[in-house]
Amino acid sequence: MRLFIQAIFSKVQINLICIVIIFNCNCISQTAPTLTINTNHCNSILFKKVDKEDRGYLSLSANAKDNITSEDQLQWEYKVDLYGDNKGSYNGYDIYVGPLSKEEFKAGKIPKNIDNPFSQNPTNPFDASAYYPLGKHVIYWKVTNSNGLSSSNISSFVIEDCIAPIPYCLTGLNTVLLQSPDGVEIVAQYFNNGSTDNLTSRDNLKFYFNGDSSLTSIRITCNDFIKAQEHCRELKLELELWVEDNNGNKDYCKTYVNIVDVNQLCPIECYAGKIFGKINDLDCNKVIADILLFREGRLIEVTSESEYSFNYLPPTHYKISPMKSDDHLNGITSIDVKKINDFLLNKIKIRSQLYLIAADVNNSKSVTQADVSELRKLILGEISEFTKNRSWRFFLLSKNQNFQNVWNIPQEDSVLLDFSKKAKEVNFTAVKIGSFRHADQECKKSPTIRSNSELIFNCNMELDSRNLLLKLNISAPDFNSIEAFQTGWKFDESVMQYFGWEAGKLPLQDSNFGLSQKKNGRITQLWFDEEGLTYSSNDKLFTLIFKVRNLQRLEKLLKGNDYNSFIELDESITSSKAYNKNIEEIGIVLNHRLSFDTLNDIGCTLKSDRNLVEIKFSTISNKTTNIRLVDLFGRILKEKNTFVMYEGETKVIQFENLVHPAVLILEVIHNNTKFTDKLMFP
Template sequence: VSYRITPEKDDDHLNGVSTLDLVMIQRHILQIDKFNSAYKYIAADVNKDNKVTAGDLVELRKLILGIYIELPNNKSWRFLDKAINISDIANPWGVNEYIGINNFTTSMMENNFTGVKVGDINGSAVTNFNGASTENRSKTLTFVAEDQSFQAGQNVKMDITADNFTNMSGAQWTINFDQTSMEFQGVSSGAIQMNNENVNVLQANNGKLAFSWNDFKGVTIDKDKVLFTIEFRATANNTLTNTVKFSSDITKAEAYTHDLSEINLGLTFRNDNTSDAVFALDQNNPNPFTATTSIGFTLPSAGEAKLTIYDITGKVLKTITNTYPKGRSEVNIASEEINAQGVMFYELESNGLKATKKMIYLNK
């Protein structure tokens, strides 16, 4: 009797997948940094057509942006017979994804598979049972926008700059906006290329937009140059600080440097009313939270600030240190970044000043 063993795992397609993988695939296609493993070729063949092309970039970006919940032409994982030696790593197509067994008279313990997470080029997929990953990032790329007051009927252009856009190769994020005060109109390029392919607008009616940008080069942009512009039409009187927030609701907020390092990504608003700014730490919002939460704070002068999150035993869960402008800034925290649940505390330190508040994470 003959048997065929074929493993299958086709859930959580986004596990281990981010815009960083787009950067790596793009560099491979352009022959800047070719793949050194057959398994990377298979992981990059997102549309499963036995080649790695720009079409795979398009499909993977749709997954990252939340346009796809799962890949239409591929499974989340592919499992290859580990006993097969792939001599030509650039041509791994057709390798058996099963093991044939003629009888059970001998031990099967030496039969194994190699699992390949589709779309995950840097091997960041979480494969253990607790489903949590621990991250320790000290650097932050901060997008900056000028706060504006607007009236119903007004076109609102939100120009995005950054004080520290240095040697960047990618970024991804979600923007939440108050759909009772404004309607999304579009996004336009500035110093970086940004068009409809970089944005998921399917949830714009729910006040959510997802973004993904990448460049195979390390891009450096002067702080006075507009990176890109998000355009809204106001339907009520309000301000940008009251209506626009950074989050990871659809696409996790993070950025990538040219050396493929992952760093934090945040948004801060500047206005003309910061001359009397005082040190303050806001209550996180929302609180309690299940997926993401935002922590706002105000600095009386530009400088370095450290935000520390720790549990009730005092164990440090995450530390973010960055230079922030005078006035109010905001840091977005995703639940998977802190690898904990229940009651925890967050502490802000800057220039000898310190403040602490409590927040609650409710596991889904």
């Protein structure tokens, strides 16, 4: 009989990790089994404390096959030698479970040996899963067939903590005062801000600097100030705070220290060189960016300010360069797309030629409809960032006042400081790529105006249960001089899937919709118009169409008025905003209206035979109502002319002397929404 055992390791790390090992055995002869396990591999495992002892969970299971005995009748047993010291009471093993077959186990029988205090199921000899102590252990498996032929396997496994601590440093620039010419001690532990570990307590964690376990503190003296000579009586340090647990696992975070010689204890000659300036965008708003200062090609200092200053600089050449790399979509909306399109149509004149750079989304040194297209894709979520451009670009304000070619404006400055001119002001203009809404207006601070009003999308739902289609007819009572809007739609993909759209009064095309996430239950929409449009509350703007996948669940949600469970506005990809002709930002909300076509849900009841149909129903709003009977070919057999239904009023409609087929379709049109139901006659 041959026993083949295969070990499969699988790691899944959340904070703690569980390893599963499965043994597959093929018992067909007496050939010894073969098994290879990397015992030197560090296994990160799910841990817990038991009686103040750290234990790690390991899943060990076994399967066997034999050409004589069925799998359920094979006899299994296993033993474990803890720590591999051969000191256990079972011929050197500490744990012994078995023998027993799967058939006997299912019948509730218990093996002769059930000694595994770490297992939650010590009566199962083909599953040795348990929380074992930390260390290297040996496991012995044995399987025997009905003829007494057996195979065995010995392998080792390691329970070892390989999860590094989670380091937390004090943030910001931490200031330390120089108290004596002899220096000041910077202690690593002082910069810990609550570092944790899965096993080692916080009090027992080790802290040191820059990966050197012996460097638990750093002493800063006047010699360090003299060597630096960069910030006069300020010495700024970037330090790595390393955190190590009892098992040697370690990780680090960065912290920043500013040692200040406030009492002028050190004999230092301070340089008076200074580079300073400010950063504003095209709308005169302050912009916070990373300002990088280079000297002789080496980065010597970084600050993140809108109004910045580098002080105590010796006379030499410097290069200063701003940088900002936030989300490309940040601050960009449908009104920017509309404004760039207006510029291409010569409908607006821009205030500054720098707006050409903002509109040049694809970095082609020109502004075309290709830029409009890429910006539209960004807002709709079809792309996550600009394909050939950065989120922000910066230009020297002092050098671009009378430029001839906007595409050649320098984006960084080289500064020479000497003893005759010790200070230099360098100002930058920040350009957010894609931001164009105020290109034709005077420079103003805080330009975004938010309206107190809302653009309400009324969603009249129409369910066609025969064709499994749900139509969302969208109207808006406050669609007044709207120039642009954008929104996302979120729907329950298990209930329905996006099928398409139908045009209403609002001019739309396929490019107005983003469908890259439709399989995840999300679509996006962007629209703009050159002039701005106005519609009444009775005008259907557009219709979203969904294919119903679970009609029973959808009907249940509709009956319970639980609309948000299957359709709602969504801002996970793009924000829900609209803009009027004054470029006021308006929020968008969704208002669900009358729902689906089962008559009971609009207060209708039926009584019918072959010659009479009686319909009794009430409504919840004062609207006109039409009712008619049609056959399966859409031909109208009976119709009740338009009448007004008042809120709470009950109507009884009868159609008599009918000559009709066995199946009719009842149509009730209320508030411009059609509800249908199928009538079956005996």
